[in-house]
Amino acid sequence: MRLRAAEVVSLAVIAFLAVAALAPFLLAPGDPLAIDPLDSFQSPSTAHVFGTDESGRDIFTRVVHGTGASLTIGLAATAIGLGLALVFGLLAGFGPRWLDFGTTRLLEVLFAFPGLLFALLFIVVYGPGVVTSTIAVGLSTAPGYARIIRSRVIQVRTSPYLEASVVLGRSARFRIARHVLPNVAGSLFVLATLGVGQSIVWASSLSYLGLGAVPPAAEWGAMLSAGRTYISSFWWMTFFPGLFIVLSAAATTVLGRSIQQRGRES
Amino acid sequence: MTALLSVQNLSVAFGGSTVVSGVSFEVQPGECVGIVGESGSGKSVTARALLGLAGPRSTVTADELRFDDTSIADATPRRLRTLRGRDIGYVSQGALVALDPLRTVGREIGDSLRLHGGLTARQRQERVLSLLDDVGMPEPSLRAGQRADQLSGGLRQRAVIASAIALGPRLLIADEPTTALDSTVQAGILDLLERLRSEGTALILISHDLAVVSRLASRVLVMRGGRIVETGSTAEVLTAPQHPYTRQLIAAVPTDRPRGTRLGAPLAAPVLRAAPVLPATSVGISGLAPRPAAAPPATPLGNSGLRSGKGPDSAVSTGRPPRTPEFPKGTAGTPNKGLPGSPEFPTQEEEEEEKVVEATGLVRRFGDRLAVDGVSFVLERGRTLGVVGESGSGKTTVARLVLALDRPDAGEVRILGEPWSAAPERDRRDRRPLVGAIYQDALSSFDPRLTVGAILADALSGGRSRRPDAAVARLLGQVGLDPSVAGRRPRLLSGGQQQRVAIARAIAPRPRVIVCDEPVSSLDVSVQAQVLDLLDELQRELGLSYLFITHDLGVVRHVSDEVLVMREGRVVERGATEAVFTAPQHDYTRRLLASAPRIAAAPPRA
Numbered sequence: 001m002r003l004r005a006a007e008v009v010s011l012a013v014i015a016f017l018a019v020a021a022l023a024p025f026l027l028a029p030g031d032p033l034a035i036d037p038l039d040s041f042q043s044p045s046t047a048h049v050f051g052t053d054e055s056g057r058d059i060f061t062r063v064v065h066g067t068g069a070s071l072t073i074g075l076a077a078t079a080i081g082l083g084l085a086l087v088f089g090l091l092a093g094f095g096p097r098w099l100d101f102g103t104t105r106l107l108e109v110l111f112a113f114p115g116l117l118f119a120l121l122f123i124v125v126y127g128p129g130v131v132t133s134t135i136a137v138g139l140s141t142a143p144g145y146a147r148i149i150r151s152r153v154i155q156v157r158t159s160p161y162l163e164a165s166v167v168l169g170r171s172a173r174f175r176i177a178r179h180v181l182p183n184v185a186g187s188l189f190v191l192a193t194l195g196v197g198q199s200i201v202w203a204s205s206l207s208y209l210g211l212g213a214v215p216p217a218a219e220w221g222a223m224l225s226a227g228r229t230y231i232s233s234f235w236w237m238t239f240f241p242g243l244f245i246v247l248s249a250a251a252t253t254v255l256g257r258s259i260q261q262r263g264r265e266s
Numbered sequence: 267m268t269a270l271l272s273v274q275n276l277s278v279a280f281g282g283s284t285v286v287s288g289v290s291f292e293v294q295p296g297e298c299v300g301i302v303g304e305s306g307s308g309k310s311v312t313a314r315a316l317l318g319l320a321g322p323r324s325t326v327t328a329d330e331l332r333f334d335d336t337s338i339a340d341a342t343p344r345r346l347r348t349l350r351g352r353d354i355g356y357v358s359q360g361a362l363v364a365l366d367p368l369r370t371v372g373r374e375i376g377d378s379l380r381l382h383g384g385l386t387a388r389q390r391q392e393r394v395l396s397l398l399d400d401v402g403m404p405e406p407s408l409r410a411g412q413r414a415d416q417l418s419g420g421l422r423q424r425a426v427i428a429s430a431i432a433l434g435p436r437l438l439i440a441d442e443p444t445t446a447l448d449s450t451v452q453a454g455i456l457d458l459l460e461r462l463r464s465e466g467t468a469l470i471l472i473s474h475d476l477a478v479v480s481r482l483a484s485r486v487l488v489m490r491g492g493r494i495v496e497t498g499s500t501a502e503v504l505t506a507p508q509h510p511y512t513r514q515l516i517a518a519v520p521t522d523r524p525r526g527t528r529l530g531a532p533l534a535a536p537v538l539r540a541a542p543v544l545p546a547t548s549v550g551i552s553g554l555a556p557r558p559a560a561a562p563p564a565t566p567l568g569n570s571g572l573r574s575g576k577g578p579d580s581a582v583s584t585g586r587p588p589r590t591p592e593f594p595k596g597t598a599g600t601p602n603k604g605l606p607g608s609p610e611f612p613t614q615e616e617e618e619e620e621k622v623v624e625a626t627g628l629v630r631r632f633g634d635r636l637a638v639d640g641v642s643f644v645l646e647r648g649r650t651l652g653v654v655g656e657s658g659s660g661k662t663t664v665a666r667l668v669l670a671l672d673r674p675d676a677g678e679v680r681i682l683g684e685p686w687s688a689a690p691e692r693d694r695r696d697r698r699p700l701v702g703a704i705y706q707d708a709l710s711s712f713d714p715r716l717t718v719g720a721i722l723a724d725a726l727s728g729g730r731s732r733r734p735d736a737a738v739a740r741l742l743g744q745v746g747l748d749p750s751v752a753g754r755r756p757r758l759l760s761g762g763q764q765q766r767v768a769i770a771r772a773i774a775p776r777p778r779v780i781v782c783d784e785p786v787s788s789l790d791v792s793v794q795a796q797v798l799d800l801l802d803e804l805q806r807e808l809g810l811s812y813l814f815i816t817h818d819l820g821v822v823r824h825v826s827d828e829v830l831v832m833r834e835g836r837v838v839e840r841g842a843t844e845a846v847f848t849a850p851q852h853d854y855t856r857r858l859l860a861s862a863p864r865i866a867a868a869p870p871r872a
């Protein structure tokens with residue numbers, strides 16, 4: 001199979017992010033929290049490729065070390081969203097008609113709220129922090145996934161091959177485990193890759209608002225927030241964390257789309 | 267008189283592959299030319315090339331491609347558009363979905379009048395109604411206001427034809443106009459086309475069905491692999507085919523071919539005998555497989571030992587022994603004997619009167635409608651019960667009841683004498699392997715993630731394994747497929763191969779009966795013949811019973827020992843197949859039989 005240029009670039013970005021998340025010291029050996037007041041507000045140079053912030057911390061080091069936090073929030077939130085969605089989707093798809101009716105109406109009510117508003121509501125109730133913001137993002141993305149999964153479950157459940165499986169004398173458990181879940185898993189995977197990017201953006205937005213990771217923690221959204229005060233004089237403080245948010249979201253989305261397309265073509 | 271359409275040396279290529287090459291023919295005004303061939307033979311591409319619709323990625327070359335005095339090859343897109351609307355009408359394949367679901371039939375037809383006609387709205391409205399009336403649409407003013415999904419298949423097809431002839435084209439190209447329609451509806455559409463032709467419209471009729479083409483066409487082109495392999499007057503081609511492929515096509519038509527004859531005739535063998543005994547006017551396909559003046563004696567119902575005998579046209583059978591009254595005991599040699607869940611085969615004595623499926627007084631209601639209304643039948647071991655009827659007659663519901671995919675509101679299905687439809691699913695599950703199923707659309711009955719090998723391993727092992735092994739290879743051999751197919755995915759196989767895989771899966775758990783729901787309806791005639799032959803072989807080898815559901819009378823006659831004719835949920839006639847076909851008692855059966863397309867050796871009267 002031939003890769004398009006956009007796919008190659010996305011894969012490279014994701015590989016870089018993966019290394020940054022798993023072994024940040026390979027890319028940036030310094031301490032992301034080490035302050036050096038004499039070195040504050042340095043513009044990008046060979047000593048500090050992304051410049052330094054108001055306390056003289058190296059922004060490249062902070063961005064690299066922040067990858068883990070941002071990606072974890074993104075992945076965890078997506079996992080929470082998809083997990084919830086799978087439960088709802090299976091209940092609605094396989095349960096009795098009243099249950100399907102109930103879950104579908106509930107999802108429609110949740111849909112009425114903009115996702116981020118829903119996340120804010122959750123944080124207002126449970127207090128800010130990395131964990132709550134992750135859960136909040138996960139919760140607010142779940143209804144969208146649940147709808148897609150429900151329709152996919154119903155599509156598989158009513159398919160002729162499931163009927164063929166009934167005729168062969170397979171139990172309901174066998175049919176769900178061996179036919180429905182594997183066939184739904186394909187679409188789940190695509191949803192997940194598309195969702196990670198979105199979750200990263202959302203989690204960063206929450207941190208930016210001061211509701212997620214809090215300074216001085218190296219997290220992209222929090223760094224954006226800190227740099228906001230100086231945006232007119234020291235552009236690099238917001239530009240580089242922002243660049244990474246955009247890059248990671250774009251790379252996962254491009255990859256998700258191309259997986260989706262290839263799935264459709266084959 | 268110059269030809270209306272003249273095609274010389276037409277070739278069409280997509281990218282590097284040539285799909286049509288060296289096709290030449292002419293159509294005279296008011297003439298009907300048939301193009302016959304299987305799917306992939308290039309017949310539809312030829313038709314689309316004539317309309318300049320071969321597509322942007324195609325390369326069309328021709329020495330001459332001329333309609334009247336316009337060269338289609340050189341025409342501007344603008345000229346082509348007027349040509350298509352005004353001069354050449356086109357009824358595309360899949361006309362059932364050719365209507366916009368959101369627009370009324372009247373608007374759909376009115377559009378071509380609006381674009382090409384220059385009539386006032388009121389005149390258009392009147393013209394639409396008269397067109398609908400012309401194509402035999404009942405209650406035209408009501409229908410004009412309806413959308414496609416409110417019309418039956420036959421009415422939709424009439425609407426599509428009405429829009430194709432709206433501007434009075436001199437040539438009408440109809441691509442598979444009756445495929446997917448019930449036989450009585452099909453007859454109506456063919457009558458309509460015949461009338462248009464007799465009123466002076468030239469017609470190019472494209473079909474895989476020789477019988478359909480032979481009814482209308484005065485000349486036939488037989489296409490295969492993008493080339494014309496034979497051409498001539500319909501009578502010549504049908505009675506004295508020169509090319510082996512044409513012979514094969516003719517031999518494959520199951521209509522009027524009695525039970526027990528092989529359809530897939532070998533290429534070399536002369537399939538035809540001269541048909542001197544038959545009157546020249548309406549020879550029927552019997553001209554190809556002559557029946558004696560008197561039909562073979564009908565087998566009385568319930569006489570399980572006897573078959574309706576070998577057919578009189580044993581010239582076509584390929585030297586296999588004629589059907590014996592007793593079943594061979596060869597079942598012991600089948601590969602998956604002794605699998606858990608498969609019952610021991612009964613002894614010879616028990617076989618005699620064994621009722622595999624027994625349905626009594628089945629009723630199934632959907633809302634106010636009785637889909638099945640008091641249907642009873644008995645299917646004995648090793649026999650085939652055909653169920654015929656048009657769509658909506660309840661035959662598929664009967665199949666679902668027998669498969670216990672649906673519960674009857676009254677009545678009962680018993681399998682091997684034990685309760686089936688009345689048993690709870692948990693008790694039935696262990697006995698499910700007794701009843702197999704094959705469907706019209708084999709592909710959609712396979713889990714798309716699985717390879718052929720995994721599908722069959724799953725069926726053989728009762729769901730315990732999906733690793734193909736030697737038993738899978740044997741099973742593939744049994745249905746005439748190469749063991750290498752195991753590694754492939756069903757969607758990459760041809761329609762016939764897919765149906766073979768479905769059959770392999772159905773026989774894997776060693777069922778006693780297989781419910782076949784339109785198993786060959788979407789296959790080309792020659793492939794259909796092979797699949798029917800395979801089913802027949804397996805029946806003899808494995809002692810299977812078939813409940814064979816189809817709307818195709820030719821197929822049902824070929825495969826069934828007994829037949830049920832269904833209409834609106836009721837059985838209107840039943841009996842031994844030959845008896846029903848040669849001396850139908852009920853009016854509806856007679857109508858159904860009369861409407862079945864046959865290959866008419868006599869040229870249509872102009």
